Amino acid sequence: MKLTIRILICLLVLSLPALAVDFRFASFDFPTCASMSFSGLNVRAQVTGLCFDDSGPHGFLLNLDRGTWIKFEVPGSLFTNAAAINARGQIVGRWTDAKGVNHVYLRDTNGRFTSFDPTAPCAPSRLNTVGHGINDIEEIVGRCWDANDNEYGFLRHQDGTFNILEYPDAVTTDAWWISNAGEIVGDYSDSAGIVHGFILTGAEFKTVDFPTARHSALRYINERGDITGIYANSDVGPIHAFLLKDGVFTTIDFPGSVETDVLLINNSGLMAGGYIDAAGQEHGFVAVERK
Numbered sequence: 001m002k003l004t005i006r007i008l009i010c011l012l013v014l015s016l017p018a019l020a021v022d023f024r025f026a027s028f029d030f031p032t033c034a035s036m037s038f039s040g041l042n043v044r045a046q047v048t049g050l051c052f053d054d055s056g057p058h059g060f061l062l063n064l065d066r067g068t069w070i071k072f073e074v075p076g077s078l079f080t081n082a083a084a085i086n087a088r089g090q091i092v093g094r095w096t097d098a099k100g101v102n103h104v105y106l107r108d109t110n111g112r113f114t115s116f117d118p119t120a121p122c123a124p125s126r127l128n129t130v131g132h133g134i135n136d137i138e139e140i141v142g143r144c145w146d147a148n149d150n151e152y153g154f155l156r157h158q159d160g161t162f163n164i165l166e167y168p169d170a171v172t173t174d175a176w177w178i179s180n181a182g183e184i185v186g187d188y189s190d191s192a193g194i195v196h197g198f199i200l201t202g203a204e205f206k207t208v209d210f211p212t213a214r215h216s217a218l219r220y221i222n223e224r225g226d227i228t229g230i231y232a233n234s235d236v237g238p239i240h241a242f243l244l245k246d247g248v249f250t251t252i253d254f255p256g257s258v259e260t261d262v263l264l265i266n267n268s269g270l271m272a273g274g275y276i277d278a279a280g281q282e283h284g285f286v287a288v289e290r291k
Contacts, residue, residue: 023287025254027275030060030069030284038274038284039132040084040091041220041264047272047284048082048091057081059093059107064286074105074113082107083142084133084177092134092142104131104142104156118154119162121146132186133177133220141165141175141184153186167198167205175200177220185227187217197229210242210249220264228252228263228271241273254285 030036033051040048045064050057051071058071059082073080074095079102083093091107095115101124106114117124122144131142138158145151153165153175167173167188175186184200185208197208197218209216213231220228227244241252241263253260254275263273271287 022250022290023252023271024290025285025287027254027283027285035282036060036274036284037262037282038264038272039262040082041266041270041272042085042089043087043266043268044089045266045270046085046089047264048085048093049274049284050081059091061085061091072107072111074115080105083131086134086138087136090134090138092131092140094130094142102129104129104140106131106134106138106140116156116160118142118144118152118156118164121150121164122152122154123147132175135178135180137180139178139182141178141186143174153184155184165200173198174217176218179221179223181223183221185218185221185229199227208244219262222265222267224267226265226269228265230261230263243271252287254283254287 030051032053035052036049038047038049047062047064049060051060057079058073059080060069060071062069077095079096081093082091085091089109093105094102095105096102103115103117117129123146129144131140133141140156142154143151144154151172153173155163155165165173165175170188171191172189175184178184187195187197189195195215195217197216199206199208208218210231214233216229216231218227218229230239230241232239238259239261241260243250243252252263257275258278259276261274263271265271269289274282274284276282
C-alpha cells in the first residue's frame with residue numbers, strides 16, 4: 001500500500017498524461033478493503049473515509065504524501081465513518097452505538113475521541129445524525145433529525161454551542177463543509193423533492209445549482225473559494241462531480257467511470273473522490289488541474 005500511494009503521487013508530480021480535457025487523474029485502491037468511500041481531504045493531502053473489510057466498517061486516515069494509512073473505530077462502536085479532516089489533523093464523523101443510534105465524534109491528533117449530539121430540535125434517538133465537516137478552528141457542521149423526522153443542518157462552535165440551520169421554506173437542510181471564514185456549503189430539498197446546493201454566508205443563504213441539472217449538492221469549499229459538488233440529470237442518476245471555480249462550472253468524471261461521487265478540494269487545488277467503474281467496483285482517485 002505504501003509503495004502504491006507513493007508511486008501515485010510521483011506520477012502526479014511528473015505530469016501524468018491528461019485523461020480528461022482539463023484535469024489529470026490517478027486511481028488507487030486499498031488492498032484490504034472490499035469497498036470504500038472518500039469524504040475528507042485537507043491541505044496536507046490527508047484523506048479520510050470509510051473502509052469495509054472482513055471485520056466490518058472502519059474509518060480511515062490516508063497520508064498521501066507519506067504513502068501510509070490507518071484504520072480506526074470509536075471504542076465500542078458498531079460503525080465508524082471518518083467524514084472530514086482539518087489542517088490540524090482533527091477528524092470528525094459519525095459512530096453507531098450498541099443500540100443502533102448514531103452520534104457525532106471528534107478525533108484529536110492523539111487518537112482520542114469526543115462524542116456529542118446536536119441540541120434541540122434534534123433528537124439524539126434518531127438514527128441518522130452525521131458530522132460532515134470541520135474547519136481549522138474546530139467548527140463542525142452536519143445534519144440531524146427531530147422526533148418527527150424533519151431534517152436540519154447544524155453548526156457546532158468550538159465552545160460546544162450550536163446553531164440549527166434551515167434553508168428558508170425548504171423541506172430538508174444538510175450542511176457539509178465550513179471554511180475558516182465561516183462559509184457553509186451543503187444542500188436542501190424543496191417541496192417538489194428537488195435537491196439544490198446552497199452556500200451560507202453569515203445569515204444569508206444562496207442557491208447554487210449545476211446548470212441544467214435536476215439535482216445538485218455542494219460538498220466542499222476551500223479557502224480560495226473554489227467549490228466542489230455533485231449533480232444528477234435525473235432522479236435515478238448517475239451522479240457526476242463538478243468544480244465551481246471563478247464562476248465557471250466544470251464536470252469532473254473519472255475517465256471510463258459510470259459514476260463519480262463526493263469530490264473534495266484542498267487549498268492547493270488537489271482534488272480527491274471516489275468513482276464506480278463499469279464492473280460496479282468503487283475506487284479512489286486524485287485529480288489536479290492541468291496547467
